[in-house]
Structures are given as C-alpha cells and as structure tokens.
Amino acid sequence: MASDMTAGRGDQATLRRPWRAPRARTVAAVIVVVIAAAIPYVTSSFVFVQIVIQSLWMAMVAASLVFLVRFAGMVSLAQTGLYGTAGYVTANLSAIRGLNPWAAAGIGVLVAVALAFVVGMISSRARGVYFIMLTLAVGVFLYYFALQYRPFTFGFSGINGVRVPDLGPVPLSDPLNFYWFTLALSVAALVGLYTFSRSPLGLALQADRDCPERVEALGMSTTAVRVIGFTAAGAVASVGGVLSVWFNGQISPGSLDITRTVNILVVAVLGGVIRLEGAWLGALLFTALTAYVSNITNYYNSVIGLVYIAVVLVSPNGVPGLFTATARSLQRALLSSAPPRTTARPVNGEK
Amino acid sequence: MLHRMVLPALTAIALAVSGCGASTGGKDSGGGGIAGAANGSGAAGDGVLKIGLLSTLDGPFAALGQAANDGAKLALLDAGAQRSGTGYRDGMTGLTIGGQKVELVVESSDATPDVALAAARRLVEKDGVDILVGPLGGDEGLAVKGYAKQHPEVTFVNGTSAAQNTTLRDPAANFFRFTTDGTQWMAGLGAYTVNTLHYKRVVTVAEDYSFPYDQVGGFMTPFCGAGGHVPKKVWVPLGTKDFSSFISSIPKDIDALYVALGGTDALNFVKQLDESSLKGTPIVGGSITVDGAVINGLGKRADGIVSAGPVAALDTVQYRDYAAKLKATFPQAGPPGLFDIGYYIEMTALLKALTEVKGKVDDGHKALNAALAKLTLDTPIGPVRLDQNRQAIANNYLFQVRDGQSALIQTIPDVNQTLGLDRAAFVAQPANDRDHPSCP
Numbered sequence: 001m002a003s004d005m006t007a008g009r010g011d012q013a014t015l016r017r018p019w020r021a022p023r024a025r026t027v028a029a030v031i032v033v034v035i036a037a038a039i040p041y042v043t044s045s046f047v048f049v050q051i052v053i054q055s056l057w058m059a060m061v062a063a064s065l066v067f068l069v070r071f072a073g074m075v076s077l078a079q080t081g082l083y084g085t086a087g088y089v090t091a092n093l094s095a096i097r098g099l100n101p102w103a104a105a106g107i108g109v110l111v112a113v114a115l116a117f118v119v120g121m122i123s124s125r126a127r128g129v130y131f132i133m134l135t136l137a138v139g140v141f142l143y144y145f146a147l148q149y150r151p152f153t154f155g156f157s158g159i160n161g162v163r164v165p166d167l168g169p170v171p172l173s174d175p176l177n178f179y180w181f182t183l184a185l186s187v188a189a190l191v192g193l194y195t196f197s198r199s200p201l202g203l204a205l206q207a208d209r210d211c212p213e214r215v216e217a218l219g220m221s222t223t224a225v226r227v228i229g230f231t232a233a234g235a236v237a238s239v240g241g242v243l244s245v246w247f248n249g250q251i252s253p254g255s256l257d258i259t260r261t262v263n264i265l266v267v268a269v270l271g272g273v274i275r276l277e278g279a280w281l282g283a284l285l286f287t288a289l290t291a292y293v294s295n296i297t298n299y300y301n302s303v304i305g306l307v308y309i310a311v312v313l314v315s316p317n318g319v320p321g322l323f324t325a326t327a328r329s330l331q332r333a334l335l336s337s338a339p340p341r342t343t344a345r346p347v348n349g350e351k
Numbered sequence: 352m353l354h355r356m357v358l359p360a361l362t363a364i365a366l367a368v369s370g371c372g373a374s375t376g377g378k379d380s381g382g383g384g385i386a387g388a389a390n391g392s393g394a395a396g397d398g399v400l401k402i403g404l405l406s407t408l409d410g411p412f413a414a415l416g417q418a419a420n421d422g423a424k425l426a427l428l429d430a431g432a433q434r435s436g437t438g439y440r441d442g443m444t445g446l447t448i449g450g451q452k453v454e455l456v457v458e459s460s461d462a463t464p465d466v467a468l469a470a471a472r473r474l475v476e477k478d479g480v481d482i483l484v485g486p487l488g489g490d491e492g493l494a495v496k497g498y499a500k501q502h503p504e505v506t507f508v509n510g511t512s513a514a515q516n517t518t519l520r521d522p523a524a525n526f527f528r529f530t531t532d533g534t535q536w537m538a539g540l541g542a543y544t545v546n547t548l549h550y551k552r553v554v555t556v557a558e559d560y561s562f563p564y565d566q567v568g569g570f571m572t573p574f575c576g577a578g579g580h581v582p583k584k585v586w587v588p589l590g591t592k593d594f595s596s597f598i599s600s601i602p603k604d605i606d607a608l609y610v611a612l613g614g615t616d617a618l619n620f621v622k623q624l625d626e627s628s629l630k631g632t633p634i635v636g637g638s639i640t641v642d643g644a645v646i647n648g649l650g651k652r653a654d655g656i657v658s659a660g661p662v663a664a665l666d667t668v669q670y671r672d673y674a675a676k677l678k679a680t681f682p683q684a685g686p687p688g689l690f691d692i693g694y695y696i697e698m699t700a701l702l703k704a705l706t707e708v709k710g711k712v713d714d715g716h717k718a719l720n721a722a723l724a725k726l727t728l729d730t731p732i733g734p735v736r737l738d739q740n741r742q743a744i745a746n747n748y749l750f751q752v753r754d755g756q757s758a759l760i761q762t763i764p765d766v767n768q769t770l771g772l773d774r775a776a777f778v779a780q781p782a783n784d785r786d787h788p789s790c791p
Contacts, residue, residue, distance in 0.1 A: 046476040049387030050469075095383070148559070148588065150785075155560050157490035157514070158464055160497045161383045178385050249384020250494055254463025291473060294458070301409070 055283035060240030062267040063279035064233040073209035078135035081142035084256030086112035086238030091159040101165035116234025124226035158252025272318020386501040390479030403474035405485025410461030422691030426698035449710025467491035489514035499523040511693035518742035537569030538747040539763035540659040545577040550606035557611035559586040568783030575790035611637030663748040673731035
C-alpha cells in the first residue's frame with residue numbers, strides 16, 4: 001500500500017491493482033483538501049496559528065529528512081542546521097540590513113542550498129553511522145557558529161523583529177494568508193520531492209540506497225547522486241527555515257540546537273519514514289502533544305518520549321502506518337472470502 | 352565526543368541565564384512574526400483574572416526557575432491565595448480581587464528565547480491570560496517584549512530578565528519591569544574603583560556574550576567618566592579553561608583587573624593569573640563573579656575583592672520578613688537570591704496594582720497599566736519605582752570580601768537605567784558591546 005507512491009514500484013502496484021489504489025488515493029486526496037480548506041474556519045485561533053501553521057513549516061524540515069531516509073538511506077542530523085542557516089540569513093538581511101524581505105529570503109535559501117551542497121560533498125562519501133556523525137558535527141558546528149559569531153548572528157539573543165512581507169497586495173502577516181502561503185509551499189515541496197524521487201536522478205538515488213556497488217558498475221558516480229539528493233532535501237529544509245523566521249518573527253541559536261534536531265527526528269519517525277506526507281501528520285501530532293500534554297503533567301517530555309517509543313514499537317511506519325495497517329486488516333476482514341492478496345509486501349524505508 | 356560538545360553549550364546557557372542580561376542582542380524593532388489572537392476565554396470581564404507565570408523549569412537551569420516560582424507564589428500567598436499543589440508547575444487559587452477570581456497558570460521555557468516565545472504564545476493564545484509575569488532570562492525578555500507589542504490587550508510584567516534594551520530602547524508600552532537591568536547591577540562600582548580604590552588603569556576580562564557586555568558597560572561608563580582608563584578589553588570565549596594566552600595579552604602597567612566571569616571560570620582565571628607575572632594584581636568583580644565557591648576557592652586571595660549587585664541581605668524588616676517567610680513556606684529553597692526576590696517583587700507589584708484598580712481589566716487594561724506605571728514598592732531589597740519606560744529605579748549594592756564573607760559596604764540609592772546620566776545622550780550612545788563603551 002505504502003509502496004505505491006514509490007517510482008517504479010508504483011507501476012507494478014497499479015498493474016496488480018488496476019482500480020483500487022487510484023480510487024483510495026483520490027478519496028484520501030479529497031478528504032485532505034476538504035480538511036485543509038475547513039481548518040481555518042473550524043479551529044480556534046490558538047490551534048490554527050500555534051499548532052496547524054507551526055506544524056506546516058516544521059513538517060517541511062522533517063519532510064526533507066524523511067526524503068533522505070526514504071529515498072537515499074541517509075539519516076541526516078544537519079537538516080536543522082540548514083534550516084537555521086536560511087533563517088539566520090533571511091533575518092539578518094531583512095531585519096538588520098534592511099534588504100527587501102523577499103530578496104533576503106531568496107538569498108537565505110540560496111546560501112543554505114549552497115551550504116547543503118558543501119555538506120553533501122563532505123558527508124556523502126560516508127554511510128551509515130559515519131554519515132550520521134558527520135551531519136551531527138555539521139549541525140553542532142552551525143549551532144555554535146550561531147551562538148558565537150556575534151557580528152552576524154547576535155549571539156544568544158539572536159535576531160528579533162523580523163517582519164513578514166506582503167505578497168503583492170496580500171499581507172502575509174495575516175494568519176489566514178500565511179496559512180495558505182505555507183500550505184502552497186508545503187504542497188510544492190511535496191510534489192517537488194516526489195517528482196525528484198521519480199526522476200532518473202531520484203531512481204539512481206534509490207538504486208544507490210539499495211546497492212551502491214551496482215550503481216557504480218553502471219558507471220554512475222554514487223557521490224554525485226547522493227550530493228544532488230542531499231542538496232535537493234536541503235532546499236526544502238531551507239524554505240522551512242524562512243517560513244519559521246517569518247512565523248516567529250525572530251531566530252536564535254535555540255532554533256537549531258540539539259533539542260530541535262532531535263525534535264525533527266521525532267517528527268519524522270512519528271510520521272513514518274515511508275511517505276513524505278507523514279512528516280505533516282507527525283508535525284501536527286508533535287506540536288499538539290507539546291501544547292496540550294504540558295497542561296496535564298509536569299513530565300510532558302517523558303510523555304512525548306513514551307508516545308514515540310510506543311509508535312516505534314507498535315508501528316515502525318509511524319502513525320500513518322497504524323492507519324494503513326488498520327485499513328488493511330479491515331479490508332482483509334471484509335474480503336475474507338476473496339483469495340489472500342500478495343501485495344501487502346513489507347514496507348521498510350531503509351532497504 | 353557528544354558529551355564534550357554539549358558541556359560547553361550548557362555552560363554557555365548557564366552564564367547567559369544566571370546573568371540574565373543582554374543589551375547588544377538582536378535588533379528589536381518589535382512586532383514581526385505571525386500574531387494569533389488572544390484566547391477569548393481569558394478576556395476581560397469574564398469574572399476570572401488569569402495570571403500567566405513564565406520561568407525556566409526545563410533545561411539545565413530548572414533550579415533557577417524553581418526559585419523564581421517560589422518567589423512569585425510567595426507574593427500570591429502574601430495576598431491570600433492558596434496553592435493547588437506543592438509542585439513548581441501547580442497553579443494557585445483562592446484569591447479574589449474586585450469580585451474576580453485570580454487564577455495562576457504556570458508555563459516554562461528552557462532559557463532559549465525561542466521556547467520562551469512559544470510558552471508566552473501558549474499562555475496568551477491558548478490559556479487566555481490577562482497578565483503574563485516573566486520571563487527569567489535576558490534574551491528571553493527581548494523576545495517576549497517583541498511579542499508584547501503584538502498584544503496590547505495583555506499586560507506583561509517582567510520576571511528577572513535583565514537585558515538593557517528590553518526597556519531602554521524601543522520599549523513596549525504594556526511591558527513593566529520592577530527589577531533592574533544588567534548595567535544597573537554595576538552601579539557604583541566604576542566610581543568606587545577610581546575614587547576609593549584609586550585604580551585608574553583597569554583591563555576588563557569578561558566572557559564574550561551579551562550579559563558581560565552589559566556588565567562591562569555598566570562598570571566602564573562611570574569609570575571612564577571619573578577619569579579611569581581601560582587600555583584593553585579581553586573577551587574570552589565561553590567555557591574557556593586555559594586562560595594563559597589571554598593573560599599574556601594583558602598589559603603590565605595596570606592598577607587592577609575587572610573580571611566578569613561566571614563562578615568557577617573566575618576561580619580558574621585567578622589561579623592562572625597568579626602563576627603569571629601579573630601575580631597579585633587587584634581584582635574588581637562583576638555581579639556573578641564573586642560567589643561562595645570562588646571565595647572558598649581563593650581563600651586569602653579573595654580578601655578585598657569589590658563587586659556590585661542588586662540583592663543584599665539587608666538589615667530591614669522587609670528583608671527579614673521575606674527571608675523568614677521563604678524558609679517557612681519553601682523549606683527546600685536556599686537563602687534569598689536574585690531569582691526568587693525578583694519574581695516576588697514583580698508579582699507583588701502586579702497584585703498591588705490589580706488591587707488598586709479593583710481588578711478592572713475590561714477597559715483594555717488602561718487603569719491597570721496606569722496603576723502599574725506609578726506604583727511604588729518597599730521591597731526586601733529596597734524601594735522601587737518606575738521611570739517613563741516602565742523600568743525600575745532601585746538600589747544597587749557594593750560588596751567587599753572580608754574574612755571570607757561578602758560584606759555590604761555601600762548602598763547606591765535610586766539607580767536609574769541611565770546610571771544618572773542624561774537620558775537622551777545615554778540612549779544615543781551605541782548599545783553595550785565588545786567595542787562600546789571605550790576609554791583607552
């Protein structure tokens with residue numbers, strides 16, 4: 001079920017299930033669109049702004065990680081560093097140096113993408129735990145840079161008073177407009193990442209994930225493939241960084257410290273590292289948990305940890321995996337007279 | 352490896368928080384960001400006065416936040432409220448002002464401005480508080496001040512955050528601070544150094560971030576004004592253990608060193624200093640430089656070190672009462688300190704103003720803000736009133752280490768935010784940073 005989003009495999013799945021999969025996806029898409037359109041009108045201001053909008057940009061960062069894990073087998077801990085870089089450049093250029101906010105955002109994304117390229121060059125030769133350690137080092141380095149390079153980052157206090165620009169006649173500082181804007185970018189990021197994953201480069205990336213030796217035997221450079229994949233994910237993370245700065249009106253080293261890095265990882269796992277869409281669900285769950293559990297108990301961090309452990313144990317494919325598993329067993333129960341299907345192949349993002 | 356990376360980070364935050372000051376910090380023209388509407392359920396005239404309490408109960412500085420919450424709750428207990436539980440996050444009830452129930456909602460940050468901002472947003476937009484008391488750290492204060500501008504219908508009363516620019520430059524009209532800032536904490540020390548100690552040439556040694564910038568600024572402004580010279584300022588990175596290269600860069604022809612390093616860093620620095628050719632150079636200290644551990648560690652060498660700060664064990668009824676109440680109510684709390692007294696003062700001021708206006712907040716907080724602005728208080732650490740930017744004017748104290756004890760030697764009364772200098776000229780100066788002020 002989950003694998004039908006994957007290039008190549010999707011074709012096979014469609015062949016085996018010529019009518020069911022598209023219909024289920026259409027229904028799901030309609031439901032999502034209806035919910036997305038209704039959210040601003042049925043939620044309270046707090047839920048809308050602090051949970052829904054916040055999870056939209058947080059999910060973009062998480063989605064870049066999910067993309068890397070799912071299609072490249074790279075667990076990157078540098079994504080928060082990249083998003084922070086885009087955020088800092090945007091904040092400094094617009095709030096301190098008075099540059100046009102759109103230009104500032106554009107430069108912020110460009111700088112972060114360039115950085116992603118460099119980080120990709122450095123770390124992509126490594127695999128597995130060495131890749132994790134290299135990206136962790138980059139993330140920690142960027143955190144300290146933000147903390148200590150005061151002329152640009154203003155140290156611990158960071159940069160305050162970043163204003164949200166207008167999009168033509170539309171003021172994005174209005175939460176409703178910002179929601180649509182962020183939602184549009186989320187969809188663009190989602191479509192972009194999936195398109196990339198289906199492109200020849202994306203297929204090469206997946207091939208590299210599954211068997212780098214064969215990719216090399218085909219005459220491709222695994223490093224180049226991985227660097228490009230890492231850079232593409234970095235672009236999505238940096239757009240999330242710009243949105244977060246606009247959302248918060250400020251950025252400080254706390255935006256990219258190790259806690260935030262772990263949070264992004266938690267969001268990705270909650271959403272399941274199978275489908276990119278899961279990142280948005282994971283972010284929604286995470287922000288809601290943070291906002292509400294702290295009212296109930298002093299040990300809310302422990303509660304989030306327990307939820308995380310429970311999700312990982314019960315459903316390695318995250319919360320969406322729970323839904324798919326339930327749907328599948330329901331389906332099986334309903335169609336118990338039909339012969340057993342073989343399409344329920346194991347789904348696993350790593351291999 | 353991770354451990355080594357995390358440790359300096361914690362130290363960094365420790366110092367930033369314990370000092371809780373910042374001045375040159377981010378540019379803050381206020382506003383910015385996406386503003387959600389305040390939650391209507393907490394709106395004025397609904398029969399409940401909701402007070403949000405924001406401190407630092409998470410992260411490495413939970414202990415400071417716990418002290419802060421003790422102080423704030425002590426003020427509510429004074430007014431007649433009861434605790435809903437003994438936990439630091441438990442709210443309080445049972446107090447009625449002007450026919451409205453007063454309810455305390457507790458939120459927490461981990462000392463980073465980002466988390467403080469998120470917590471403030473939860474208090475205002477989810478819990479619908481009428482008044483927010485906090486935050487604890489200076490950099491958090493700058494972030495919350497910006498947020499206060501988005502919500503003129505909510506009143507913000509500071510916790511212990513002490514960044515100069517929270518109130519000095521570009522203040523928020525609904526943000527009140529009844530405690531002094533990191534620069535005010537140095538009041539009296541610069542003049543004392545020149546006039547009484549007769550040190551004319553002093554080199555400053557301080558950590559390279561916002562709080563020491565404020566402290567050095569607060570020391571140097573009057574010091575330079577009285578004819579002192581600072582030929583060199585040494586900025587050391589946070590978490591420095593080996594000071595030798597910095598010590599060798601200090602000129603030899605100086606009278607004393609001004610040292611604004613946190614706790615054990617100060618201890619390490621002085622020990623290494625005394626192994627160099629500058630052995631025995633007299634020392635003047637910042638507000639967090641001279642604590643019990645440093646005095647014990649330095650022994651005889653500590654004798655005579657002069658420092659300044661806003662909290663002193665005064666021989667007044669208010670202080671003795673406060674210390675006794677704190678010990679009786681919260682047996683696990685330490686002796687009165689910066690954080691509990693700070694939050695106690697802020698919460699007391701708020702409750703006094705609320706009582707004055709009989710809990711009236713349905714006029715867009717106009718009466719409450721006016722009452723807060725002209726409030727005067729007799730606090731455990733001396734009288735407090737506000738200036739035109741709603742910033743405290745209060746006493747500051749000079750201490751000298753004598754016989755292994757930090758003894759109060761001088762009270763500087765009514766220290767204002769411009770240290771007694773002309774306001775327009777003071778504000779026009781560049782904010783405190785590595786290069787400002789300067790008198791080589």
